[in-house]
Amino acid sequence: MKKRKRLTLTVFSNYLLTYVGIAVFFCALLGIFLFNFFVSGYGESVLKNEKQKAAVIVNDLENQIDVMAQIAYSVGNEMAYSYEKLENNNYNEFVMLKEFVRYSNAGMFTEQYFLTYHNQPRVYSVWNRDAAAYEYSLYADQVLKIGEEAADELYKKLNSMNRQTILPLGENARLFCYPIQINSRYVNAMLCFCVTIDELLERAQIVSGGLENGTIYYHDHVLYQWDQENDPEENGELFEILSNGGHFSISLRIDTSRYMSRLLSYRRVALFALGICAGILVVSVLAAHLHAKPIKKIKQQLAFGGNDASYHSNELNDISQKLNDIISSDQQQKQQFRSQMYFLRAQALHLLLCGEYNAGIRQVLTRMNIEVENGHVGVIVLRFRTALSEEQKQDLMMRIEDLSMETLRLYCVIDQKTGDMDIIQYLPVVDEVNQTEALDMIRELLDTQEIAADIGDGWIYKDPHKLAASYAEACDDLLNHNEGQFHIPTDETQRYFSRIIGAIRLGETDEAKRIFSAFESEYQELLHSLMVQRYILTELLNTLVNTAREMQITIPHHQLSVVLTAQNCKIACDGIRDILDFIGGHVRINDNNDEKLIHKVVDYVRNHYTENDLSLDLLAEEFHVSAGYLSRLFRTSLGIKYKDYVLQLKMDYARQCLRQGMSVTLTSKACGYANISHFIKAFKMFVGITPSAYQKSGETDNLPEMPKIIDYLDNEDE
Secondary structure (H helix, E strand, O other): OHHHHHHHHHHHHHHHHHHHHHHHHHHHHHHHHHHHHHHHHHHHHHHHHHHHHHHHHHHHHHHHHHHHHHHHHHHHHHHOOOHHHHHOOHHHHHHHHHHHHHHHHOOOOOOEEEEEEOOOOEEEEEEOOEEEEEEHHHHHHHOOOOOHHHHHHHHHHHHHOOOOEEEEOOOOEEEEEEEEOOOOOOOOEEEEEEEEHHHHHHHHHHHHOOOOOEEEEEOOEEEEEEOOOOOOOOOOEEEEEEOOOOOEEEEEEEOOHHHHHHHHHHHHHHHHHHHHHHHHHHHHHHHHHHHOOHHHHHHHHHHHOOOOHHHHHHHHHHHHHHHHHHHHHHHHHHHHHHHHHHHHHHHHHHHHHOOOOOHHHHHHHHHOOOOOOOOEEEEEEEEEOOOOOHHHHHHHHHHHHOOOEOOEEEEEEEOOOOOOEEEEEEEOOOOHHHHHHHHHHHHHHHHHHOOOEEEEEOOOEOOHHHHHHHHHHHHHHHHHHHHHOOOOOHHHHHHHHHHHHHHHHOOOHHHHHHHHHHHHHHOHHHHOOHHHHHHHHHHHHHHHHHHHHHOOOOOOHHHHHHHHOOOOHHHHHHHHHHHHHHHHHOOOOOOOHHHHHHHHHHHHHHHHOOOOOOOHHHHHHHHOOOHHHHHHHHHHHHOOOHHHHHHHHHHHHHHHHHHOOOOHHHHHHHOOOOOHHHHHHHHHHHHOOOHHHHHHHOOHHHOOOOOOOOOHHHHHHO
16 A cells, blocks of 8 residues: 555656646746847847947036136136236235135046246146146146147147137147136136046046947047957947037947847857756656556666665765855855945045036935935045055045944045045034044044044035035145145245345345355255245245346246256255356346345335235334334435335225226235225225225226326336
C-alpha cells in the first residue's frame, strides 16, 4: 500500500514538472515579446536624452551670456568711474578696484575679467578675486600671454566694437566682450571676460551630465568643440540644436548603434534562454512519460536503491556558492550606487551655491532629503591651512553633518577648484542662539580633530535663491580674514607714499630713497610675504607711474617688469629704488624752499581733500611746520585761503558726483562730510542752489558761473 502511494506521488510530481515547464516556456515567449518592444523604444529614448543634454548646454551658455551682460550693465551704471576721474586720482582708482572685484562672485563660469577705456592705455583687471591696474602692453604680455602683434590687433578691435561679441584669445581661450557706457551717452569702454576652453568644456559636462561629442557655434562661428574617439563622419546621425535666445547652437552626432548592439546581444541571451526553456520542456515531458509507467518506476527504484548523499552534498555546495555570488554582486551594486549618489548630491549642492534654484532642482533635493525651503539658509566656508587627504575630508564632512539637529541642518560639499569645504546651513527658525550655534560647534569639532582652518560666514537669508549671495559673502569674509592676518596699516603706508612722492616732485631723490628705506625697514616682516609685497609695492608703483605721467616722464617698461615679476623682497625694493633714481634724474630742480613746500602741500591736499579731518593743523603736523606759516604760504602762493581752496575742490567733486546721478547722501559722504546738513549748507552758499535742485536742473551749463580759483600747480606746468 505504501509503495503504491509513493508511486502515485512520484507520477503526480513529474506531471507537475511538465506543467511548470510549459508555464516557463510561455513566460519566455512573453519575455521575448516585451524585450523586442523595449528595444524598439530604447533607440528613441537615447536620441531624445542626447538632444536634451545638448539643449541644456547651449541654454546654459545663453544664461551665462545674460549674466555677463547684466554685470556689464551694472559696471556702466553703478560704478560710473570715467577715465579722467581715475587717471589723476589714486584714491578713486583704489576705490574703483575694490568695487570692481565684487563682480567675481556673480555666478559666472570665469573669475578673470578686465575693463579698458577706448583709446586709453590702462587696463583694470580682476583675476582669482584679486584686482589690479596695468598698462595695456604689460597686461597683454604678462596676463593674457599673447604676442605684441596679437595684442595690437586685439586693442584695435576693442576700441572699434560697439556691440557684444566673442573673440578668440589664442587657441585655448575666448574673450566675451561687452561695450558699456560709463558717464557718457556713447560707448566709451569695453568689459571683457576671459574664458578658457577647458572651463567651457567642464561647464558643459557638469550641466549636461556628460556629452560625448559636439561643436558649439556662436552666430555661425565655431566657439569650441570636442569629439568622440571614433570618426564622427562614419558613426551616428548629425543633429543641430539651437538655444532659446538664438545666439548659440550645437552640432553633434548621435550614434545609437552601439547601444542597440548591446541590447541585441541581450536578445541573443534571451533566445538562448528560450532554447534552454524548450529543452527543459522536452526533458520534463519525457521524464513524465517514463515515470508514469508504474512497472518501470518500480524497477528503477529497486535498481538505484536509497537516497544519494553525495548528490545532496553537491546541491548544497552549489546553493551556497550561488548565495555568495548574489551577496557579493549586491554589495558591489550598493557601493556603486553610493558613489553615484555622492557625486549627484555634490552637483546639486554646487548648483545651490551658484544660485540656480528652480522647480527641477527642488524636486531633486527633496528626493535626496536635502531641505532648504520653509526656513532660513546661509553658507559657511572652511579653508584648511594644511592639505587634507580625501579620506580626512570625507570623515570631516560626515562628522559635521552629524551635528545636525531639529533646529539646525548642515550639508557639506568640497570645492574641487580651491579645496575649500562649503557648508550650507538650514535653520527652520532663526534667533540669536542658533545663528552662532553652527559656528561654535564647527570650531569645537575642528579643535577636537586638531584641524587648522579659517572660517568664512555668510548672511542668513530666507530665500534659497540668495544662497549664492551668502556664499559670496562667506568668501569675502574669508578673504578679509586672511588679509587681516597680515595687519597691513593702510593709512601709515599712504603717509610714507605721500612723503616719497613729495620728495620726488622736488627732485630730492636721496630723500625719497631714504624715506623708502625707512618704510622697508619698518615693514620688512610683511614684505617677505610675496602676496603682501605685491599688494603694497604695486600700489606704490601705480602712484609713481601716475606722478611721472603728470611730470611728463615715461618710465621704461623693463623697470616696471622688474618690480611686478620680482620673486623676493630684495629684487622688488631694488627695482623701486631704480625707478626713483630714473624719475629724479629727469626732474627740474627748483631751489625755492617755499615753492617746494607748496608743491608738496597742494599734492597732498589733492589726494586727501575728501577726508573729513583734513584740517590746517593736521596738514601742518604732516609737513612739520606751523599752521600760521602754512596759512600765509597758501595766501601768498595761491592767492586764496586754505579753507576756500579745500572747499573749491570739494564742491567741484560734488558737482561731478551729482551730474553722474549719485544721491545727495552718498555725495556728502564721498566729499568727506560727516553731517549732511553741513554739506547742503556749504553747497548752497558756494553754488547758489541746493544739491537736489542742481541735480534736477539737468542743463548745468545754464546755471550761474562758479567762482574760479587759481590752481597753482597747473599754472606752474604751463
